[in-house]
């Protein structure tokens with residue numbers, strides 16, 4: 601259905617139907633997002649039990665992060681009896697007890713006990729334990745998946761050096777933006793610096809457009825913006841399909857793109873700061889202003905791709921490698 605040539609000079613961009621047709625939106629949930637790694641915060645935020653949801657509004661899977669002997673595990677947060685959500689709020693505990701009929705589980709998800717179940721056959725069985733989900737930790741950040749398309753280590757393998765240590769990062773703000781555009785339009789705009797001189801005048805003064813680079817690896821890509829003095833102004837890491845890690849001299853801004861409808865997405869901005877004194881004057885100083893500029897173009901594209909006269913475009917071989925790589929991954933997953 602979707603095909604994007606590997607040779608960027610011959611390739612055409614994804615057919616516009618991918619963004620407009622409800623069926624493909626549903627297909628992307630199953631074929632892409634249910635197999636993706638989802639960002640679920642920092643490991644040092646998990647003291648004992650912390651409930652969360654994988655990609656709210658789209659994947660919507662309730663999970664429970666639990667600390668067991670120092671390690672974090674990710675469990676299904678749904679009681680194996682009649683399906684109540686087990687833990688509703690972050691808390692400290694030494695076992696998990698369902699608030700509906702009292703079923704108990706150990707912190708690693710094993711069934712422990714259940715009142716009034718004497719005489720029930722083949723009980724308990726492994727199906728009564730809480731399912732444990734694949735979980736990965738990378739630079740203090742946690743990722744979980746229902747059925748990952750690749751091991752997380754393989755997703756970040758062969759990553760060019762980011763030169764960033766995340767030991768002392770603190771979450772200082774979270775923000776949500778509603779964007780009237782398809783999730784992939786938002787991502788593909790992020791994946792090229794081509795538009796910087798046209799769309800982001802203030803950012804263009806900080807980042808030297810001529811030396812901007814893009815490196816692609818199997819499921820990720822890394823863009824680097826340099827300042828006028830040749831120093832690194834920012835590194836922009838994209839992890840397929842919807843995660844953005846922006847490394848600045850002062851810390852990391854993480855963006856999670858959440859599909860809502862084919863023409864609507866929510867983008868979460870989580871700001872993790874290591875050194876507050878460096879924020880001003882850096883490429884990440886005016887994130888809000890840059891975001892408004894990006895949203896305006898992406899929303900304009902959303903209107904444009906519905907046109908009867910637009911089916912697909914072509915790529916700049918020097919400026920759109922990241923977008924080409926992203927479209928190729930979408931085409932691969934949508935088979």
Ligand code: FES
Pocket residue numbers: 679680681682683684698699700701702703
């Ligand atoms: S739903 Fe949990 S004990 Fe009944």
Ligand SMILES: [Fe+2]
Pocket residue numbers: 789790795799800894
């Ligand atoms: Fe932009």
